Amino acid sequence: MERGEKIVKRIDTAKEAKQNPSYFEALVELLFQLADDDFIISFRGSEWLGLAPHIEEDVALSSITQNTMGHASLYYHLLEDLDIGNADKLAHERQAVERRNASYFERKNGEGSYLQEPYYDWALTVVRQFLFETMKKVKLETIINSSYQPLADIANKVLMEQPYHLAHWRMWLKQLLGSTEEAQNKVQFQLEAAWPACADIIGLGPKAFELEKHHLIAGEDYLRKQWLKELEQSLSLPSSLFVDNHPARGRYGEHTADLDQALSTLSEVYNSDQKAVW
Amino acid sequence: MELKQKEIYETLKKVDDPELTAVSVVDLGMVHKVSIDGGTVSITMVPTFAGCPALDFIQKNVQTAVQKLHWVMDCQVTFSFQLTWSTTSITNHGKQQLKKHGIAPPPENYIPGDEWTVDCPYCGSAFTSMENVFGPTACRSILYCAACKNPFEAMKPVLDHHTIT
Numbered sequence: 418m419e420r421g422e423k424i425v426k427r428i429d430t431a432k433e434a435k436q437n438p439s440y441f442e443a444l445v446e447l448l449f450q451l452a453d454d455d456f457i458i459s460f461r462g463s464e465w466l467g468l469a470p471h472i473e474e475d476v477a478l479s480s481i482t483q484n485t486m487g488h489a490s491l492y493y494h495l496l497e498d499l500d501i502g503n504a505d506k507l508a509h510e511r512q513a514v515e516r517r518n519a520s521y522f523e524r525k526n527g528e529g530s531y532l533q534e535p536y537y538d539w540a541l542t543v544v545r546q547f548l549f550e551t552m553k554k555v556k557l558e559t560i561i562n563s564s565y566q567p568l569a570d571i572a573n574k575v576l577m578e579q580p581y582h583l584a585h586w587r588m589w590l591k592q593l594l595g596s597t598e599e600a601q602n603k604v605q606f607q608l609e610a611a612w613p614a615c616a617d618i619i620g621l622g623p624k625a626f627e628l629e630k631h632h633l634i635a636g637e638d639y640l641r642k643q644w645l646k647e648l649e650q651s652l653s654l655p656s657s658l659f660v661d662n663h664p665a666r667g668r669y670g671e672h673t674a675d676l677d678q679a680l681s682t683l684s685e686v687y688n689s690d691q692k693a694v695w
Numbered sequence: 696m697e698l699k700q701k702e703i704y705e706t707l708k709k710v711d712d713p714e715l716t717a718v719s720v721v722d723l724g725m726v727h728k729v730s731i732d733g734g735t736v737s738i739t740m741v742p743t744f745a746g747c748p749a750l751d752f753i754q755k756n757v758q759t760a761v762q763k764l765h766w767v768m769d770c771q772v773t774f775s776f777q778l779t780w781s782t783t784s785i786t787n788h789g790k791q792q793l794k795k796h797g798i799a800p801p802p803e804n805y806i807p808g809d810e811w812t813v814d815c816p817y818c819g820s821a822f823t824s825m826e827n828v829f830g831p832t833a834c835r836s837i838l839y840c841a842a843c844k845n846p847f848e849a850m851k852p853v854l855d856h857h858t859i860t
Binding site for chain 1: 742744829
């Protein structure tokens with residue numbers, strides 16, 4: 418689906434999308450990946466509330482998190498339109514094995530817990546948010562040409578807001594890399610810890626072939642190439658970037674215990690009264 | 696029909712964004728289309744920021760205001776994502792209203808991802824600096840005026856991806 422390729426057939430409605438089972442299944446898979454990524458990264462972001470390095474960062478991270486949660490909600494509603502289930506239920510009730518976010522995004526912010534001695538790692542957050550936002554940009558820039566028009570519309574909308582998020586994390590990364598030796602070491606350590614997960618982050622999971630075939634998103638090779646280009650503008654990269662050796666591959670439903678912790682915390686209020694009206 | 700359309704728009708000009716009081720949904724550029732079929736009114740609106748929690752309230756407020764018109768039996772309000780809202784949709788009147796309330800309108804020459812600045816809405820000075828791109832709501836930033844020593848807010852510019860690449 419790179420630019421300049423042949424015109425693809427547009428699917429304008431959920432009803433039309435459901436007529437071809439292969440198309441429908443691939444679309445649902447992609448929507449879950451997009452929704453679950455935004456959802457879990459927002460949860461980890463929200464755990465910094467009141468703990469960020471300074472007050473302006475607290476405002477910034479909260480704002481980014483709120484907006485990203487809004488993006489997750491848009492994708493869950495697209496799934497609702499496809500009769501997959503109610504958006505709130507899809508966000509709150511699905512088990513870890515059903516989740517399609519990259520497992521790297523679910524990792525705890527650090528040692529301790531939010532209420533008891535949160536020794537969170539700001540370097541992990543800066544590195545992770547930066548890798549996430551660059552991935553998001555690369556994927557969405559091809560999804561604006563997606564064969565599923567309702568998704569292409571959403572992608573266009575999200576891409577208008579997202580440059581602010583990416584610019585924020587790029588700024589943090591540059592500042593920390595140009596700062597003290599301790600800051601540089603912490604960032605470098607987190608970058609090296611992230612590399613094994615790169616294939617899972619930019620990858621499209623078990624239906625990668627169908628996703629490309631149906632022109633829902635560009636193929637993995639193209640995404641990797643573009644992602645590399647984006648990352649290289651801010652970082653020097655190791656040669657082994659895309660070796661698929663992360664122990665948990667989230668796009669395949671393989672997750673870590675950290676996701677269970679996240680799900681039980683984030684759904685605690687929801688589960689206390691599922692019938693409550695918000 | 697013309698008269699009815701006009702009446703609806705006049706009504707919508709009095710429905711403010713709950714987080715930007717004194718700026719109506721019309722002046723924000725959120726009203727896309729008003730269709731009237733007898734006593735049934737359908738309004739298509741364009742959402743501002745995706746994560747904006749005010750959208751549900753705006754939808755309800757628009758509906759309530761329109762249903763107060765004596766000839767309106769039913770009013771449906773839907774948000775459409777086929778059209779994209781950008782800060783260029785804000786009317787001149789909307790910009791004036793923003794300024795009156797200490798919020799600078801978005802800059803005209805913004806390039807997505809780049810830094811930007813605006814003049815102070817209080818004293819008009821260009822001697823301002825960005826304190827935080829992110830502010831109290833998704834659509835606002837926090838700046839500081841070194842001339843009149845006031846902190847102030849500004850509407851964060853957003854542009855349609857297609858128009859800039």
